[in-house]
Amino acid sequence: MTSIEIRIELKKGVADPEGKNTKKTLESLGFQGIGDVKSVKVFEVEIDATPEDAIKMAEEMCRKLLANPVIQNYKVAVM
């Protein structure tokens, strides 16, 4: 069994209200020096395949469901 981590990020320039709101709230809690805050989504998928095949399959999953190429990028890695 290969465990794959699939990371779905918003593309550059796509607004991230969750990140922005989180940054504002962290600052209101007194945290200083906070730069950009981004929200990302991570899926952990267990696949019964070799790491190479599992990566290929995970990329196919991103294309077919997990990422919309208009707003999101994906990164796939073996855990």
Added chain:
Amino acid sequence: MKPEDVRVCVIRIEGTNCEDEMAAAFEMVGAKSEKVHLKQLIGQAPADMRRNLEDYDVLAFPGGFSAGDYVRAGAIFGARIKSAIGSDVKRFVEAGKPVIGICNGFQILVEMGLLPAIDEVMSEQPTAALYNNDSGRFECRPTVLRNDNRGKCIFTSAIPEKALLTIPSAHAEGKLMSMDPDFVQKLEDNDQIAFRYVCPDGSDAVYPWNPNGSPSDIAGICNPAGNVLGMMPHPERVMTRFTHPDWTRGYESEEGDGRIIFESVMKYLSKL
């Protein structure tokens, strides 16, 4: 085709929640509608409950939060229907039969690649996205729509050009986005823009009259053939005057503003 012969398939899965209003809206203009679970269309139901998509004349995707809006709004419903009966749906669209998606239904059509489908019937991957409103909030209030279609869209065929309709919006992800910088121009050239948000006086919309920040104030688009419409606002919620926001304050029509969209479909089908 007579109104009573028109069969509407209001398709649902777990989490759709506007199927009753959608089915009722079509019934109110004379059609026969049926709420059909996706499982009934893909053979995962007892024999007497199974249905075939090709037996219907209209396919309607209702609003709601299908599959809990997990992954992205509409993504799971879109992927499920595409994998199971994608080719049936494509044939349905190619046959020129009307397909409407409202709110979450619009998000599903975009995720399935049936909209905007600028150069094709159904794209392999989504070519647009309905993304978070600029406000970062769920926006729920009456909106004013202008019919900006020049005649291609069958869902606006009974509406005078540039007429204004007051129809409620209720969504968190309604901002239409594309990677193509000429996206809006292409939609315009193809006559794919059905509705734009405007201010109540008909001038260009500003927030909150454009509730989501969609470019060019786009509220609804159709496919290049004009038989697939997706829109964020909910016409099925204003079929009578009593759900119009101003019904006690001078709104005079007996009918709600949403009704004419459903009447347009019936008018189109009556000529077939």
